[in-house]
Amino acid sequence: MDYYRFRVVKDRLAQFLVYLALFLALVPLFSILYEVVMRGFSAINIEFFIKPTPTVGEVGGGIANAIQGTLITIGLASLIGVPVGLMSGIFLSEYGESKLSTVIRFLQDVLSGIPSIVIGVFTYTLITRSIGFSVIAAAFALAVIMIPIVTRTTEEALKLVPMSVREAAIALGIPRWKTTITVVLSSAKKAIVTGILLSIARIAGESAPVLVSMGFWRWWFAGLNRPVANLALNVFIFAMSPFENWVTLAWGSALVLILLVLGISIVARVLTRGRY
């Protein structure tokens, strides 16, 4: 009986520690959310979504240009990053038994571990210095961040498709490449789309590489060889500015950014509910 009681006490103690750890992990999350929602919410009104950045001293203004710019940057980055990542993932999963693929897999791991500021500086040297601070440069930098994420999730998703599905298609006299792009990809499409969405959520909030390769811009989109405004940079620049109006916009931008990432994550969650 004593032994039993000792076990109950141990059990309670362990439970308490686990809940304590959970609580400690959630405190920062909820305090950030609380702070951003409380302060950001007061910045939000109709004008906030339809007007561009105000000039210094101007009252009101909004972040419409930053929303436009962020969408353009993410869109361009996806245009480069998704096809490259997708195809690398297919290569690693479907043809990945060679020395070459071991090397590529290793390099992908290294690439996904490189600090994003380094990718920003790399992009600055490679692209910004020749064509100037531009949305193309920022999209390139974000694509480089995106590629290893898409590659890895695509590879993992395709590896979950049973070999028997591939063999069934090949035995029907369907060429290998057609088997891959129809039967195999369609069996894994939910997981692949989820991976792409999560990589988009990741790059939506990147600020350092965007700042280095494109810089800050207060106006509307003015061409691919010019910079665009950006939500993450709004937070960075506005929050450090001495103007109260801008500081309010920084909180508002932070809230919109969090909602954007949250929205993407929820869509990804809903999509993965199925089997594959």
Added chain:
Amino acid sequence: MVVKFDVQNLNAWFGSKHVLKNINMKIEENAVTAIIGPSGCGKTTFIRCLNRMHEITPGARVSGKVIFNGVNIYDNGVDPVMVRRKIGMIFQKPNPFPMMSIYDNVAIGLKLNGVRDKKILDAAVRRSLELVNLWDEVKDDLKKSGASLSGGQQQRLCIARALVVEPEVLLMDEPCSALDPIATAKIEALIRELARNYTIIIVTHNMQQAARVSDYTAFLYFGELVEYGPTEQIFENPKHELTEKYLTGKFG
């Protein structure tokens, strides 16, 4: 006897492991040939050599000749894809495509070979499903997922999927091992029906099944063809001592 396959000095390896040793065998057209033998004796590898599926496994290698319709399918210049279109395959576990409807599971073989006409597809899907006696069971559920069917229905769906591209041969790799006795009986009856128009080669570890469905039986042991002949003769009057021991359950 019309020879469909003439297998000459066939050897197969996985890496350095020699799994088929110098197989010579003539297989008759529009008959059922059963391949029996203990686990790991090379039965599955043998039929996978007949439609060039063996070589898709990394490290796998083949030597020798498989003459099909007068052409060695291992000759340079023979497209394995065309070989597989003529020689269908049914797997041990029913493997319908998971994200596709029943209709698409059957139609895909034609769709991916360029057939677009809805009428032709509809007719071909119906014909294939009728051939495997599945049409009446699924005709109102063609849009449902293939995975929603029972195991035996899934296996018949897989046979319909293989038949739609109009092969001449069906290779079956223990098609009933994952099924219950009733579903097994249906598949066996189907095999006899199909044998009128198709050459069927079936791998089985179930000797009674070989006796029930096949016209010819081949006994493989450790990668070697021990005995091959009409099923009746193999079961009633085996020439080789090993065959007799296997058939009477002295080992297996």
